[in-house]
Amino acid sequence: MGYQVSNPLFAEEIKQSFARQSIMGLLGAELNLIEPGIVEITIASRKDLTQQHGYLHAGVVATIADSAAGYAAYSLMPAGSEVLSVEFKVNLLRPAKGAAFLARAEVIKPGRTLTVVHADVFGISETGARKLLATLQGTMFCMAHAQG
Amino acid sequence: MGYQVSNPLFAEEIKQSFARQSIMGLLGAELNLIEPGIVEITIASRKDLTQQHGYLHAGVVATIADSAAGYAAYSLMPAGSEVLSVEFKVNLLRPAKGAAFLARAEVIKPGRTLTVVHADVFGISETGARKLLATLQGTMFCMAHAQG
Amino acid sequence: MGYQVSNPLFAEEIKQSFARQSIMGLLGAELNLIEPGIVEITIASRKDLTQQHGYLHAGVVATIADSAAGYAAYSLMPAGSEVLSVEFKVNLLRPAKGAAFLARAEVIKPGRTLTVVHADVFGISETGARKLLATLQGTMFCMAHAQG
Amino acid sequence: MGYQVSNPLFAEEIKQSFARQSIMGLLGAELNLIEPGIVEITIASRKDLTQQHGYLHAGVVATIADSAAGYAAYSLMPAGSEVLSVEFKVNLLRPAKGAAFLARAEVIKPGRTLTVVHADVFGISETGARKLLATLQGTMFCMAHAQG
Numbered sequence: 297m298g299y300q301v302s303n304p305l306f307a308e309e310i311k312q313s314f315a316r317q318s319i320m321g322l323l324g325a326e327l328n329l330i331e332p333g334i335v336e337i338t339i340a341s342r343k344d345l346t347q348q349h350g351y352l353h354a355g356v357v358a359t360i361a362d363s364a365a366g367y368a369a370y371s372l373m374p375a376g377s378e379v380l381s382v383e384f385k386v387n388l389l390r391p392a393k394g395a396a397f398l399a400r401a402e403v404i405k406p407g408r409t410l411t412v413v414h415a416d417v418f419g420i421s422e423t424g425a426r427k428l429l430a431t432l433q434g435t436m437f438c439m440a441h442a443q444g
Numbered sequence: 445m446g447y448q449v450s451n452p453l454f455a456e457e458i459k460q461s462f463a464r465q466s467i468m469g470l471l472g473a474e475l476n477l478i479e480p481g482i483v484e485i486t487i488a489s490r491k492d493l494t495q496q497h498g499y500l501h502a503g504v505v506a507t508i509a510d511s512a513a514g515y516a517a518y519s520l521m522p523a524g525s526e527v528l529s530v531e532f533k534v535n536l537l538r539p540a541k542g543a544a545f546l547a548r549a550e551v552i553k554p555g556r557t558l559t560v561v562h563a564d565v566f567g568i569s570e571t572g573a574r575k576l577l578a579t580l581q582g583t584m585f586c587m588a589h590a591q592g
Numbered sequence: 593m594g595y596q597v598s599n600p601l602f603a604e605e606i607k608q609s610f611a612r613q614s615i616m617g618l619l620g621a622e623l624n625l626i627e628p629g630i631v632e633i634t635i636a637s638r639k640d641l642t643q644q645h646g647y648l649h650a651g652v653v654a655t656i657a658d659s660a661a662g663y664a665a666y667s668l669m670p671a672g673s674e675v676l677s678v679e680f681k682v683n684l685l686r687p688a689k690g691a692a693f694l695a696r697a698e699v700i701k702p703g704r705t706l707t708v709v710h711a712d713v714f715g716i717s718e719t720g721a722r723k724l725l726a727t728l729q730g731t732m733f734c735m736a737h738a739q740g
Numbered sequence: 741m742g743y744q745v746s747n748p749l750f751a752e753e754i755k756q757s758f759a760r761q762s763i764m765g766l767l768g769a770e771l772n773l774i775e776p777g778i779v780e781i782t783i784a785s786r787k788d789l790t791q792q793h794g795y796l797h798a799g800v801v802a803t804i805a806d807s808a809a810g811y812a813a814y815s816l817m818p819a820g821s822e823v824l825s826v827e828f829k830v831n832l833l834r835p836a837k838g839a840a841f842l843a844r845a846e847v848i849k850p851g852r853t854l855t856v857v858h859a860d861v862f863g864i865s866e867t868g869a870r871k872l873l874a875t876l877q878g879t880m881f882c883m884a885h886a887q888g
Contacts, residue, residue, distance in 0.1 A: 313496040314496075316495075316496040317494070317495045317496050317501065318491055318492040318493065318494045319492065319493050319494060319495065319501040319503065319504060321492065322470065322492045322493070343466055344466040344467065344469065344470045345466065345467050345470070346465070346466045346467060347464075347465045347467065347511075348461040348462075348464040348465050349526070353465065353467040353507060353510075353511075354507075354510050354529040354532075355467065355503060355504070355506050355507020355508070355510050355511065356467060356503070356507065358503050358506040358507070358510070358532075358534075359501060359502075359503020359504065359506070359507065360503070361503075362501075362502050362503050362506070363495075363501075363503065378497070380536070380539075381502040381536050382535070382536060382826070382854060382879060383533065383534060383535040383536060383827060383879055384502075384506075384533070384534060385531065385532070385533035385534075385681045385729060385829055386506075386531060386532060386533075387530070387531040387700075387701075387708045387729060387731065388528070388529050388530060388531060389700065389701040389708055390701070391528075404683075404685065404724070404727060405683075405685040405686070405724070409853065409881075410826060410881070412683045412685055412727070414727075428700070428701070431700060431708070431710075431729065433681060433683060433727065433729045435683065435826060435827055435879065437853075437854070530678075530706060530731060531679060531731055533681055533829045533877060535848075535849075535856045535877060535879065537848070537849040537856055538849070552831075552833065552872070552875060553831075553833040553834070553872070557705065557733075558678060558733070560831045560833055560875070562875075576848070576849070579848060579856070579858075579877065581829060581831060581875065581877045583678060583679055583731065583831065585705075585706070609792040610792075612791075612792040613790070613791045613792050613797065614787055614788040614789065614790045615788065615789050615790060615791065615797040615799065615800060617788065618766065618788045618789065639762055640762040640763065640765065640766045641762065641763050641766070642761070642762045642763060643760075643761045643763065643807075644757040644758075644760040644761050645822070649761065649763040649803060649806075649807075650803075650806050650825040650828075651763065651799060651800070651802050651803020651804070651805075651806050651807065652763060652799070652803065654799050654802040654803070654806070654828075654830075655797060655798075655799020655800065655802070655803065656799070657799075658797075658798050658799045658802070659791075659797075659799065674793070676832070676835075677798040677832050678831070678832060679829065679830060679831040679832060680798075680802075680829070680830060681827065681828070681829035681830075682802075682827060682828060682829075683826070683827040684824070684825050684826060684827060687824075
């Protein structure tokens with residue numbers, strides 16, 4: 297939506313930060329899209345990510361949504377910032393079934409200290425059809441770094 | 445707080461269900477306590493559960509808190525029920541540091557269809573000191589099963 | 593978004609129910625729009641609705657957003673239902689200034705028992721310009737009524 | 741819980757600020773308790789605060805809980821601060837019945853910029869019995885003021 301970017305290296309820095317999020321490797325998560333104010337993360341369906349009924353665990357849904365939300369916020373922060381999750385709320389709309397899963401986060405309101413973000417998590421069928429599984433609303437904190 | 449239990453096998457069923465939550469195995473999570481309306485889950489600190497600054501990822505915090513919350517609700521449900529997360533909100537209070545982590549969930553209000561649960565996640569130091577890292581408030585759904 | 597309506601009298605029933613919400617009269621709130629899955633409520637700016645800095649109190653923001661959300665959910669419920677708020681979360685994005693305020697709620701996911709709803713609250717300037725002030729994500733419960 | 745107070749005039753300032761929250765007058769709300777990190781607000785049951793079934797409207801429940809939460813956070817902030825609600829989530833546990841209502845907020849985690857607060861709202865019967873109706877978890881922002 298035409299958000300103003302102040303850190304021209306945001307996409308590269310998000311890739312580097314994502315690579316340092318070891319949990320993303322454990323889950324097999326990948327960055328699918330990085331744009332100003334928007335980040336997408338995908339994971340493939342995997343047996344060892346499930347809850348007791350064989351669906352993707354709500355916590356994994358929250359994990360990829362929260363990471364996408366944090367990086368969406370980060371994309372609009374000044375160079376040298378760090379992003380921390382303040383809080384998020386997830387509504388789980390349907391059992392999390394799919395061949396793969398996509399979390400898409402978009403900034404609702406950027407701010408100097410706090411950025412509010414919305415994220416949707418979709419199940420993706422083998423034919424590529426998307427179904428909305430969960431929706432997240434959260435707040436991200438921008439920690440400015442001493443630089444030099 | 446003296447909640448009434450209607451399923452005398454709740455503790456055994458929670459253990460069996462937990463064993464089927466494959467994600468718990470992947471994270472190295474363990475059931476620490478099962479009582480009527482109260483469930484605790486622990487995990488050890490592990491490099492591959494971290495975010496970019498080396499702290500436990502907020503999504504993993506949410507994952508163990510949500511599972512503990514779901515089972516705390518389940519402990520008060522009738523035999524043959526299934527529990528599903530409707531929604532949860534997590535406030536992250538501090539960077540998630542610790543030698544281990546403990547999620548402790550307690551039912552605030554049991555109900556026939558919806559149960560409201562609170563959970564705290566603590567970081568545990570090598571000396572055993574606890575520090576509150578996050579707090580969750582969520583809603584669990586009881587799906588009754590046809591039996592016979 | 594093309595939601596299916598099962599109660600053809602939903603709009604009339606929402607108007608009647610709204611008229612019985614005495615608090616809406618106290619706040620000077622009015623129904624602005626009723627469509628399947630979408631309801632809007634407006635209030636004028638008034639000194640006796642403010643918090644200590646002269647902005648609309650966050651609780652009033654939540655009140656009109658919650659009512660709009662409840663009625664948006666109700667619009668898709670079967671005849672003879674009652675709607676109850678299960679939970680809602682509000683993120684406050686800016687100081688709530690405006691000549692008037694508009695809460696617009698839309699159903700994200702209808703369900704037999706639970707309906708998930710999103711609502712935005714806008715400040716409206718004297719020239720009619722809208723500014724997003726707050727965003728709500730909540731769950732509504734459908735209580736079926738014995739009829740006869 | 742032994743929170744450290746940095747503004748010795750906090751109680752007096754909360755009373756003055758509360759008196760400026762015009763909405764509190766409209767609702768008939770009163771400060772019931774002010775302690776470091778804890779604030780209580782009460783209102784009497786009144787026909788013009790209800791929703792369509794005659795219960796206290798969820799938005800009014802949220803309004804007194806949010807104000808109590810904001811002032812609980814404020815009580816621990818430095819002199820010359822202002823407090824703003826960042827977000828709150830309310831779970832509604834039962835129909836809000838009572839001769840009067842009490843919102844009791846307690847700080848979970850104070851912070852320089854953000855303070856996390858928990859609040860419970862009780863219905864109070866004519867004999868004084870309390871019943872938990874709703875529970876809130878929210879974040880408050882401390883805006884430091886230039887002084888001089």
